[in-house]
Amino acid sequence: MHVLIVEDEIQLLKEVKSYLEKEGFICDEASTGMVASDKLFSNNYDLLLLDLGLPDYDGIDLLKETVANSKNTAVIILSARSAIEDRIKGLNFGADDYLPKPFSLLELKSRIMAVMRRKHGIRANILKVNKLQVDLDKRIVTCEGNPIALTRKEYDILSFLILNKNRVVTRLQISEHIWGDIIEENYNSNYIDVHIKNLRKKLAEYIEGEFLETVRGIGFQFNEFNNPL
Numbered sequence: 001m002h003v004l005i006v007e008d009e010i011q012l013l014k015e016v017k018s019y020l021e022k023e024g025f026i027c028d029e030a031s032t033g034m035v036a037s038d039k040l041f042s043n044n045y046d047l048l049l050l051d052l053g054l055p056d057y058d059g060i061d062l063l064k065e066t067v068a069n070s071k072n073t074a075v076i077i078l079s080a081r082s083a084i085e086d087r088i089k090g091l092n093f094g095a096d097d098y099l100p101k102p103f104s105l106l107e108l109k110s111r112i113m114a115v116m117r118r119k120h121g122i123r124a125n126i127l128k129v130n131k132l133q134v135d136l137d138k139r140i141v142t143c144e145g146n147p148i149a150l151t152r153k154e155y156d157i158l159s160f161l162i163l164n165k166n167r168v169v170t171r172l173q174i175s176e177h178i179w180g181d182i183i184e185e186n187y188n189s190n191y192i193d194v195h196i197k198n199l200r201k202k203l204a205e206y207i208e209g210e211f212l213e214t215v216r217g218i219g220f221q222f223n224e225f226n227n228p229l
Helices: 012-021 035-042 059-069 086-094 103-120 152-163 172-177 191-203
Strands: 002-006 025-029 047-050 074-079 095-099 127-131 132-135 140-143 211-214 219-222
Touching: 002 172, 002 211, 012 025, 012 103, 025 035, 025 172, 035 059, 047 103, 059 074, 059 086, 074 086, 074 103, 074 132, 074 172, 086 095, 086 219, 095 103, 127 152, 132 152, 132 219, 140 152, 152 172, 152 211, 172 219, 191 211
Parallel strands: 002 025, 002 047, 047 074, 074 095
Antiparallel strands: 127 132, 132 140, 211 219
């Protein structure tokens, strides 16, 4: 998951980024609204963590900008403005959740997972499809109770494709979601294809059929069978 953290308290920014990266998130950071606006224009983020009290920008304006131009980006406001009026204002302008400071990093992760479940229409942290079970909290994939040994990137790609099952996901979308902007300029390389090839090989030991389809010149699609688990 590709996250942009917008926070002008540098120590808090570093703490949140360090924690989320240890939990498997890809994080970009911005301590001003201008930098955040530029990053939102240049990248497709799954999630924006937004502090309202920025030195050069009204956080609500950045929220409006995000909702208008980045419709697939979920937004969680992190702010010391804990008054009920501020919470209502943020939610009314399109934020998905509001977490007042100070907050627990464990609660932050739980809020993130809850928002992403709603975004993808999921009611639990367990995805079940084609005999596969994906535990989004524990980052474990099993087939009929048997654990499948995946690398971190293989897991990230598979879970992303399953969250978007029966839809074509482009190589650029995969690169931005999994690697952030690290390989943004080289998303057509065979880097992704190598991971897809390894995924196919590992999953083929447990499930049959063309479950992971290559859409030539575009990307990949995870197909849900007619008899999902």
